[in-house]
Amino acid sequence: MTNSTGTRSTRRAAIYCRISQDRGGAGLGVTRQEEDCRALCARMGWDVVAVYTDNDVSAYSGAVRRAWQELLAAVSRGEVDAIAVWHVDRLTRSPRELEDVIDLADRRGVELATVSGEIDLATPTGRMVARMLGAAARHEAEHKAERQKRQRRQAAEAGRIAGGGTRPYGYEEDRLTIRESEAEMIREGVRRVLANESLSSICRDWRERKIVGPAGQPWKPGGLRRLFASARISGRREHTPRSSWETTRPLLGEIVADAVWPEIISHEDSDRVRKVLSDPTRRRNVEGSTKRSYLLSGVLRCGKPKADGKPCGWGMSGRPRSGVPRYVCPNTPGTDACAGTATNAERTDDHVRDMVLAALESPTFMERLREQDTASTDLYDDVRADEQVLEELARDMGERRISRKEWMIARQPIEERLERNRARLAKVSRVAVLSGFVGTFEDMQARWQRMNSSQRRAIITACVRSIEVRPADPRKRWDPDRFVFDWVA
Ligand SMILES: [Zn+2]
Structure with a gap:
């Protein structure tokens, strides 16, 4: 490098590089900053005596910029009388720091050059430009949070x-x-x-x-x-x-x-x-209260024939009488529940348990359940396929291959089918429910013993859609034939 500025002696320049968060994809890595600054020094006729680099220090991190401190020390010792930097925002992090640099320029006669435009800190105009650039850099730092949010989104994608x-x-x-x-x-x-x-x-x-x-x-x-x-x-x-x-x-x-x-x-x-x-109608659980929980409420249906000969069909609920827990067809005003069927809760629970365990012991029953689960895999494929069609339709509209109206018409039946299939999908997967439970009758009985009513209910509803309770035969004290099971498989 040669001395080219006539009246001045060759300036001893320090290049200062700082990595900050990537600015809008400009990707100003240290290497690039240094290259540009070296070219700048050559143009200015400065001798590069040192390169100072601070790595990845954000404007608000408050971390000490070691290289920056060293550069200031070198200036104070009179070893450096020019600084080349890519942009003013690389040099200072705050208006206060910029004032320090301006002060340095005053006291030491240090010259400053930036790749992005010359700034003469010795003149009022140059200082104003530097302050404006500094303010712009600060403005950007304040928007960093916003950028980071975007980056998180990109990382997520x-x-x-x-x-x-x-x-x-x-x-x-x-x-x-x-x-x-x-x-x-x-x-x-x-x-x-x-x-x-x-x-x-x-x-x-x-x-x-x-x-x-x-x-x-x-x-x-x-x-x-x-x-x-x-x-x-x-x-x-x-x-x-x-x-x-x-x-x-x-x-x-x-x-x-x-x-x-x-x-x-x-x-x-x-x-x-x-x-x-995420289903808002999901059953709120009432366990933990002192109330006896009725294992089969909602599963049992009243089977007493109405006037037209069809069963009442109303869901039976738990109502004790004289302290004895029972399931009854409820006597609820304003409904057409017949209130004509009742059964002892304890004996019913035991009977249903034995029936369910016996079914689960049967390899044929389990085989049929597994086949149903395979069918649900098909359901899943249907859902995925529909979701893809919706996506494609949206893309077609986005790219104007179809109109918005066509899009609305096309997607409606698909969305309806999707909604139905998704709801069905949420109900299946019975084999998964039962895995870890099914074994010999004795094993299952022992496991059942350790389960709470919520778990037991899960096992039952994995096997049975509903159980119809026929009216009691007054001659019989306990009649298991009253219960008609609607097995899922
Ligand atoms: Zn009834």
Whole structure:
């Protein structure tokens, strides 16, 4: 490099590079900044005596910029009398810092050059430009939060890992490796939710078994709800936008991509469990209250013939008489329930249990259940196919191959079918419910003994659609033939 500025001696220049968050994809890496600055110094006729680089320091992080401090020290020692920098926003992080630089220029006669335009800090105009550029840089720093939000969304779409916070349950600290002991719990929990077991029942059971969350905390129903409903456990990435005024995340986000981590449960089971858990009509569980829970309310149907000879069909509910729990066709004003059937709750529960266990002991029954589950896999394929058609239609409209009106007409029947199939899908998967339960009659009896009524109900509804209760024969004290089972398979 040669001295080219006549009256001045060759300036000893320091190049200062700083990596900040990528600005709008400009990708100004250190190498690029340094190259540009070296070219700039050559144009200015400056000798590059040092390069100072601060790595990835954000404007608001408050971290010490070591290289920047060293550069200032070098200036103070009189070793450097020119600074080349790519942009003023690389040089200073705040108006105060800029004033320091201006002061330095005054006291030491330091010259400043930027690749993006020359700034002469010795003149009022140059200082004003520098201050404006500094203000612009600050403005950008303030918008960083907004950018980061966008980046999280991009990361979500790319199926990458969201960092920070406690590791997700079911995965190791790296968020990629499955922790098998926890994964097994997730699979069990999802099976139980799909079997209509309540979250508080699962939660109680997990607490008794000393199963804890990723931070070692006992589970709460709300936490289980989020865990089972998260797309993460099915190896998918979910984007849940949350505005600043919202304190809690919505339960379900938009599934944006397959993730880089492996799945613990299938997409299919995840879709089902998400559907079940987000269903506002989901049965609120009343267990834990001191009231006796009636295992079969809603399952038993009154079978007393009406005037037209057809059975009453009303769902029977639990009503004790003289302290004895019974199921009755309710005497509810304003309904056409006949109020003409009643059965002893305890004996009925026992009878239904024995019938269900006997059915489950039968290989033929289980075989038929498995066939039904295969049918539900077809249902799942139907749902996926319809979802794809909807997507394609939307794309066609977006690209104006079809009109908005055509799009509306085309999508309506598909959406209706989708809604129906999704609802059906949420109800099936019976084999999954029963896995881990089915065995010999004695085994099942022992397991049944340890189950709470929510779990028992799940087993029953996996096998039986409903049970009709015929009117009692007054000559018989207990008549099992009154009960007509509508088996699912
Ligand atoms: Zn009735």
